[in-house]
Amino acid sequence: MSYKVLSRKYRPKTFEEVVGQENALTVLKSFIKTDSIPHALIFCGSRGVGKTSLARIFAKTINCNELRDKKICVKCSVCNEIDENKSLDVIEIDAASNNGVDQIREIIESSNYSSINCPYKVFIVDEVHMLSKAAFNALLKTLEEPNKNTVFILATTEVEKIPPTILSRCQMINFKTLSKSSLIHNLENICNKEKISIDKNSLSLIAEESRGSVRDSLGVLEQLMTSLNKSIIISDARKILGATSDQILFEISKNLLESNIKECLTNYDSIYKSGFDSKKFIHSLLNYFRSAIYYKLGIENQIEDIINIEESQINELKKYDIEIFENLFDQLIKLYEMCGKTQNIKFLIESNLIKLCLMANYLNFDEIINEEEVNNKIRQSQEDAVKINKKSTQSKETGPTIKKKTPKFPANELNESNLIKELDILNNENSKLLKSCDIKIQKNKMTIDTKNNLIYKILNEKVRLAELQDTIEEIFNVSITMSILNSNELDKVEDSDDFKFQEKKDKLFESETMKNLFNTFDCRVLDIEKDK
Numbered sequence: 001m002s003y004k005v006l007s008r009k010y011r012p013k014t015f016e017e018v019v020g021q022e023n024a025l026t027v028l029k030s031f032i033k034t035d036s037i038p039h040a041l042i043f044c045g046s047r048g049v050g051k052t053s054l055a056r057i058f059a060k061t062i063n064c065n066e067l068r069d070k071k072i073c074v075k076c077s078v079c080n081e082i083d084e085n086k087s088l089d090v091i092e093i094d095a096a097s098n099n100g101v102d103q104i105r106e107i108i109e110s111s112n113y114s115s116i117n118c119p120y121k122v123f124i125v126d127e128v129h130m131l132s133k134a135a136f137n138a139l140l141k142t143l144e145e146p147n148k149n150t151v152f153i154l155a156t157t158e159v160e161k162i163p164p165t166i167l168s169r170c171q172m173i174n175f176k177t178l179s180k181s182s183l184i185h186n187l188e189n190i191c192n193k194e195k196i197s198i199d200k201n202s203l204s205l206i207a208e209e210s211r212g213s214v215r216d217s218l219g220v221l222e223q224l225m226t227s228l229n230k231s232i233i234i235s236d237a238r239k240i241l242g243a244t245s246d247q248i249l250f251e252i253s254k255n256l257l258e259s260n261i262k263e264c265l266t267n268y269d270s271i272y273k274s275g276f277d278s279k280k281f282i283h284s285l286l287n288y289f290r291s292a293i294y295y296k297l298g299i300e301n302q303i304e305d306i307i308n309i310e311e312s313q314i315n316e317l318k319k320y321d322i323e324i325f326e327n328l329f330d331q332l333i334k335l336y337e338m339c340g341k342t343q344n345i346k347f348l349i350e351s352n353l354i355k356l357c358l359m360a361n362y363l364n365f366d367e368i369i370n371e372e373e374v375n376n377k378i379r380q381s382q383e384d385a386v387k388i389n390k391k392s393t394q395s396k397e398t399g400p401t402i403k404k405k406t407p408k409f410p411a412n413e414l415n416e417s418n419l420i421k422e423l424d425i426l427n428n429e430n431s432k433l434l435k436s437c438d439i440k441i442q443k444n445k446m447t448i449d450t451k452n453n454l455i456y457k458i459l460n461e462k463v464r465l466a467e468l469q470d471t472i473e474e475i476f477n478v479s480i481t482m483s484i485l486n487s488n489e490l491d492k493v494e495d496s497d498d499f500k501f502q503e504k505k506d507k508l509f510e511s512e513t514m515k516n517l518f519n520t521f522d523c524r525v526l527d528i529e530k531d532k
C-alpha cells in the first residue's frame, strides 16, 4: 500500500471521528434527523479545523446507499467515491484556483442536471471568499432559485469577505479553533496507532505550534517523524521545529523581570541569529508569561492552553510581584500586535525589550525595600555622600562627626537643582523614580509631575510617599508637603472628543457591515468628517 500523509490517513470519515466541533455536529445532525436539508450552507472557521472533511461526511450522510440509524456505512460505492473525490454527484471546487466567473457558470450549469447516482447533488466550494464579484453574482442567481436536491456547501476562512446577499441565503455553521487539550488528545491517539513513542512535552509543543488546527498538528507530527522516526523527545523536537526552548524563554523572562537590558538583548540576538521567527518568538514569550501568571496564582489546572513550565522555573518566577508580571504581559500583547505592522521587526523588538526592562526596573523596588542588607547599603552610601559633600563645600565647619539624621542643607537651600544633584548622588530606587519626574518646589511645597501612569501609581503609595519625604527631610532641614501629579498627555488625548470620534470612525471602518457594503458596491469611503 502506498504511503499516505497523516492528515489524509486520519482524515475523519464519519461524524464520530470528527475532532472537536460539537456545535457544528449538533446542527448538521439535526438537519439529517428532521430531513430538512438546506440548499446552501456556509462553513466558516480557521484553516485545518475540519470544514471540508465535515462537508464530505455530510454529503455522504445524505447520499449513502446503506444508511442505518442515520449513520453512514463507509463502504458502499457512494461513500467510497466521495471519500476518493471521484463522485460525479459530489463535486469539490477550490475557489482559490477556480475563482473565475466561467468556472462558476460551469458549476451552475451542471447543477441544473439532476444527480446521477445519488439523491443529492452536492457542491463543496472551498475558500469561497476568493470568488470574483461576477462569480458571486452568478452564484447568487442559483441560490435565489435553488434546484431541488442540490446542496451548496461554501467553506471559508474569511466570512467577512462574502457578500451579505449570499450570506442571507445560507445556513451559517461556525467551526471553532481547537483547544490545546483536544489537539493533544487526538495526537496521542494517532501516535498510539502509529506506534510512536512521544513524551508529553513534545505533544504539548506540537499543539502549541499548530494554533488550533488539526491538519497543522498532523503536519508537524509528520515533520518530526520524518527526522526522528518512531521516538520523539522534546529536546530533539525543539531543534527540528526551531522552537524557542523553555529555558531561553525562562532566561529572557527573568532578565526582563530583573531589568537586565544587556542580557535581554543578547538573548534575543541569539534567538534571531538562530533563524527563529521573531513574531513567533514574541508569541511564545507572551504564552510563557501568561502561563507563568496562572502558575503564580495557582490556577494553572483550571485554565485551557497553559504551557508546561518546569517546577524549578516556576519557583524562581514566583518570587516576583504579580503587578510586574501583569504590566509586562500587557506590554507584550501590544508588542505582538505591532510585530505584524512593522517592516523592521528586529529594531522594534529590541527597542521594546529595553522599554520593558526600564519599566520592570521602576516596579522592582519592593524586593529591594524588603531586603535589610540592601537598605543598609543605601543608607551607607547616603551617609558617605553627605560626608564627602560636607568636606568639599563646608570646609570651615569643624567637628567631622556627622550624625545619621543631620541635614545637609539648611531649609532655604531646598530647590530643584540642589535636589537633583543630591538625587544623583543617592542613586537608589527612590531617587531614580524622582529623577524621571518633573519636580517643582515652592517654599516647602513640592510638586512631582510624571507622565508615566505606572510611576504615578508607585509614587502614590503611602509607604513610598513617606520614604520620599524622609529622604528629603534628611538632606534638607525642612518638612515638606508633597503632591503627585500625572500629566499624561496621552490620557488627555484619549479623553478628548476628537480622539473618541477617531476611535468610533476606526471601529466603523473595520465593522463587518462596512466591509460588506464595500464588497457589494465595490466602493470605498474616503473619510468621515466631524460636524463642527
Ligand SMILES: [Zn+2]
Pocket (backbone or CB within 6 Å): 064, 065, 066, 067, 072, 073, 074, 075, 076, 077, 078, 079, 080
Ligand atoms: Zn455508504
